[in-house]
Amino acid sequence: MTSLVFVYNSDSGPVSGLLDIGHKLLSPDTYQCSLCNLTHDAFAEKAKWKEFRQNVGMPMEFLHRDEFEKKFGRKAVYPVIFQKNDDLEVLMPKEDIDGLKTLDELIEAVRKAL
Template identity: 45%
Template sequence: MKIIFVYNANSGFINTVLDIGHKIISPETYNCNLCNITYGILKEKEEWKTFRESSDHELKFLHKDEFEKKYKQVREYPTILMSNKNNEFHELINKEQLNKLKSVEELINKLQNSIK
């Protein structure tokens, strides 16, 4: 079983620079709350990093373009999915639920409750 986190952002250096600028200039309109919760402006938040590194689950992090290319699926982003060995997905936390979260602690609690 693997947990896949899909950001509502595209991969690549230019997109990363644009995302950083957007977070600085207009954070209230930035469209990836998963990014906002797990990352500051330039780096991963320590509490999230600690959780991620200590997880018993295989965690995979993809940008939406990477997810769509690899799995040939389009979804609403951001999203957190659980997949089995056949790459069949079950949505653990959807876009609407992610957008209501305010902190790393809320995300971790929601994840732990969803996985049980």
């Protein structure tokens, strides 16, 4: 079954999480993960994104870069969205994600890509 794998440009864990929150609050324009900026505010997932992912009708997996590299044994340019069948295929590369300005644009881009 086809699924989507979203990989954020940050590492997992409480220390990384706190650093990410601080960075988003103090210097949001220089935060390194445009995917996280689109889908989350400083403290939680955006309600509109949560609703979209729950209703899109396709399994989605969300990983930090360290989790992705451990699970799949490969690296990528982050953030990135993969389509997963038997293998991983880039659905949206970093450049495309970085070019999106709003959550609505991300949702539309994911819908079109599917």
